[in-house]
Amino acid sequence: MPPPDFLIARYSQQPPSIRPHITLTFAQSTDAKIAAIPGKQLILSGNESMQMTHWLRSMHDAILVGIGTALNDDPQLNTRHLPPHSPPHNLPRPVILDSHLRLSTSCKLLNNFRAGSGRRPWVLSTPNQDPSWISRKEALKQAGANIIEIPSLNGISFSLNSSPLDRYALRSYFHSRSSAITPRS
Ligand SMILES: NC(=O)C1=CN([C@@H]2O[C@H](COP(=O)(O)OP(=O)(O)OC[C@H]3O[C@@H](n4cnc5c(N)ncnc54)[C@H](OP(=O)(O)O)[C@@H]3O)[C@@H](O)[C@H]2O)C=CC1
Numbered sequence: 428m429p430p431p432d433f434l435i436a437r438y439s440q441q442p443p444s445i446r447p448h449i450t451l452t453f454a455q456s457t458d459a460k461i462a463a464i465p466g467k468q469l470i471l472s473g474n475e476s477m478q479m480t481h482w483l484r485s486m487h488d489a490i491l492v493g494i495g496t497a498l499n500d501d502p503q504l505n506t507r508h509l510p511p512h513s514p515p516h517n518l519p520r521p522v523i524l525d526s527h528l529r530l531s532t533s534c535k536l537l538n539n540f541r542a543g544s545g546r547r548p549w550v551l552s553t554p555n556q557d558p559s560w561i562s563r564k565e566a567l568k569q570a571g572a573n574i575i576e577i578p579s580l581n582g583i584s585f586s587l588n589s590s591p592l593d594r595y596a597l598r599s600y601f602h603s604r605s606s607a608i609t610p611r612s
C-alpha cells in the first residue's frame with residue numbers, strides 16, 4: 428500500500444535542490460500545548476493523524492529530535508502504525524541532538540537497532556575531553572550508536588544544508604518538533 432495521494436502529490440512537487448528537504452511537524456492541543464509534565468509523554472494525535480505521521484516518516488531519509496524528547500518519550504520513531512508491506516516501508520534514520528551524551532544505552536532506539544528492527548541511531552554531540560563524556564561515548568558506541576562530533580555554540584551548531592551531515596547523503600529530514608530546535612539557515 429503506497430502513502431495517501433495527497434502526500435505523494437505534495438512530495439513529488441519538490442524542485443531538485445542542493446538543500447535537503449525539511450518537514451517540520453508537531454502535534455498540538457486545542458489550547459496550544461505540545462508537551463505535558465516533564466517525564467510524561469503526551470499523545471495528542473488520533474489514529475488517522477498518527478498514521479499520517481508514520482507515512483511521513485516512511486517518506487524521509489532521517490528524523491531529527493532533541494535529547495529532551497529522547498529522554499522524556501523514549502521514542503521509537505518507526506513506521507509501526509502502517510499496514511504491513513513487502514518490501515518493508517522505509518525507516519527514517521533517527522538523528523538525536525545530544526551535546527552531553529545523555530542518551531540511555533538501553534533506549535528503545537538502540538534496542539530496536541540491536542534487534543534488527545530499526546536503523547542505527549546517529550547522535551550529534553560536541554567534542555569533549557571530559558573522561559565521563561568519553562566513557563559515555565564508548566558505552567553508546569558499544570550499544571550501537573553512531574556518534575558524530577560537531578563543534579558547539581549555544582547548542583550543537585548544526586546547519587542542515589552545510590554541515591557534516593551532508594557527507595552522509597541525507598536529503599530529507601522529518602523534524603518532530605519540540606519548542607527547542609531551530610536549525611541555522
Ligand atoms: N507534540 C509533539 O509533536 C512533540 C512534542 N515533543 C515534546 O517536547 C518535549 C521535549 O522538549 P525539549 O526538551 O524542550 O526539547 P528537545 O527534545 O528538542 O531537546 C532540547 C535539547 O537538545 C539539545 N540540543 C543540542 N543541540 C541543540 C540545538 N542546536 N538546538 C536545540 N537543542 C539542542 C540540548 O540539550 P544538550 O545541551 O544536553 O545537548 C537541548 O536542551 C517532550 O516533552 C516531548 O514529548 C517533542 C516532539 C514533538
Ligand SMILES: Nc1nc(O)c(N)c(N[C@@H]2O[C@H](COP(=O)(O)O)[C@@H](O)[C@H]2O)n1
Pocket residue numbers: 453454469470471472476477480492496497500501502503504505603604
Ligand atoms: N504525531 C505525533 N503525535 C503526538 O501526539 C505526539 N506526541 C508525537 N510525538 C512525537 O513522536 C515521538 C514518539 O514516537 P513513537 O511513537 O515512539 O514512534 C515523540 O518522541 C515525538 O517526537 N507525534
